[in-house]
Amino acid sequence: MTASLLNDYNPLTDEMVQVLSPEGEVVRPELMPNWSNEQIKEAYATMVFLRMADTKISKLQRQGRCGTYASIEGQEACQIGSGLMLDKKDWVFPAFRELGISYVHGMPLDTFLVYWMGNEWGSNHSACVAPPSIPVGSHMLHAAGYAWAMKMQKKSHITISYFGDGATSEGDFYEALNFAGVFKIPTILFCQNNQWAISIPRSRQTAAKTLAQKAIAAGIPGIQVDGMDLFAVAAVTKFAVERARNGEGATLIEAVAYRFGNHTTSDEAKKYRDPAEIEQWRPRDPMIRLQKYLEKKGLWTAAWEEELQAAAEPKIAEAVEKAENHPVQTPAEIFDYMFETLPPALVEQKTYLQSFYPEAH
Numbered sequence: 001m002t003a004s005l006l007n008d009y010n011p012l013t014d015e016m017v018q019v020l021s022p023e024g025e026v027v028r029p030e031l032m033p034n035w036s037n038e039q040i041k042e043a044y045a046t047m048v049f050l051r052m053a054d055t056k057i058s059k060l061q062r063q064g065r066c067g068t069y070a071s072i073e074g075q076e077a078c079q080i081g082s083g084l085m086l087d088k089k090d091w092v093f094p095a096f097r098e099l100g101i102s103y104v105h106g107m108p109l110d111t112f113l114v115y116w117m118g119n120e121w122g123s124n125h126s127a128c129v130a131p132p133s134i135p136v137g138s139h140m141l142h143a144a145g146y147a148w149a150m151k152m153q154k155k156s157h158i159t160i161s162y163f164g165d166g167a168t169s170e171g172d173f174y175e176a177l178n179f180a181g182v183f184k185i186p187t188i189l190f191c192q193n194n195q196w197a198i199s200i201p202r203s204r205q206t207a208a209k210t211l212a213q214k215a216i217a218a219g220i221p222g223i224q225v226d227g228m229d230l231f232a233v234a235a236v237t238k239f240a241v242e243r244a245r246n247g248e249g250a251t252l253i254e255a256v257a258y259r260f261g262n263h264t265t266s267d268e269a270k271k272y273r274d275p276a277e278i279e280q281w282r283p284r285d286p287m288i289r290l291q292k293y294l295e296k297k298g299l300w301t302a303a304w305e306e307e308l309q310a311a312a313e314p315k316i317a318e319a320v321e322k323a324e325n326h327p328v329q330t331p332a333e334i335f336d337y338m339f340e341t342l343p344p345a346l347v348e349q350k351t352y353l354q355s356f357y358p359e360a361h
């Protein structure tokens with residue numbers, strides 16, 4: 001039912017898909033995910049946890065306890081709504097702003113922190129989440145290649161890459177999109193259009209009316225969705241997941257959201273962005289919206305919110321402590337994971353490097 005409704009979506013003419021209005025009203029009940037009240041409350045609790053964790057990580061950077069960090073504030077519905085529709089064996093290819101999807105897809109918070117504290121051991125975990133791609137846009141190709149391999153091996157799992165509005169101007173994006181169309185691979189290109197690419201606004205990124213319409217030239221469906229609406233993101237992702245799993249190929253999703261914070265902890269958005277813009281977007285905040293929905297149904301109270309926050313705080317503190325006590329990688333380890341047998345020239349270099357760090361081995 002959901003699939004057929006979205007099959008007819010035309011990114012050139014149709015409005016972006018919305019299920020929950022900013023006032024917390026369900027405007028397209030036919031697209032509501034099939035979740036119990038408990039599951040919806042659980043999704044809200046995850047949002048509360050992640051927003052608190054996100055704030056904490058930025059503070060850790062300020063205290064010199066974490067590296068540069070890119071906040072997900074405003075993009076929680078994009079990442080939780082889509083993540084909940086995936087199978088844990090599907091492969092996620094994240095960019096650098098992906099606390100939400102990494103966590104929802106099974107990466108423990110402490111492991112996530114280990115990576116952002118500058119320790120490659122944070123990439124050593126069992127969740128199907130690839131290491132973050134810092135080069136903008138490069139990983140849609142990784143996701144495409146992995147999906148092609150899945151298809152050739154007749155596996156049922158799919159891949160999904162997460163990237164920004166800025167990444168859609170990269171050549172790699174078009175290559176991945178084209179490849180996805182030609183080879184009909186099981187991948188989802190999930191664009192989080194948060195309106196900014198550092199200091200470049202969406203209006204200067206492209207003259208295209210939507211980013212979703214970029215799918216048309218590749219011959220795959222492109223759907224624009226309200227990325228601050230948990231239910232709409234879930235519905236659209238479900239559609240894309242089903243298509244991919246049924247052998248119908250790839251989908252481009254443009255989730256329209258907003259980056260409430262700075263680009264990263266190394267940025268000061270006040271220098272290029274009018275703070276009034278933030279206030280214009282605040283009423284669409286994915287958490288406020290879901291809270292309104294739950295409150296109308298008698299499922300949210302201020303006391304419950306306090307409980308959620310009280311439960312999240314020690315969990316976050318524990319993850320931080322665990323991450324800070326994780327063994328650090330040694331410099332010579334950079335040689336260890338590419339080759340099964342290290343070529344002689346690299347053995348020489350490794351030995352040379354180790355002479356500077358005799359205590360490390």
Ligand SMILES: Cc1ncc(C[n+]2csc(CCOP(=O)(O)OP(=O)(O)O)c2C)c(N)n1
Pocket residue numbers: 097134135136137163164165166167168194196197198259263
């Ligand atoms: C290939 C490449 N070019 C430039 C950069 C510097 N850079 C880092 S993030 C960024 C903007 C990305 O914007 P967007 O794709 O919208 O993602 P967002 O940061 O908004 O999540 C740029 C230009 C980079 N990391 N890689």
Ligand SMILES: [Mg+2]
Pocket residue numbers: 164165166192193194195196197198
């Ligand atoms: Mg952006």
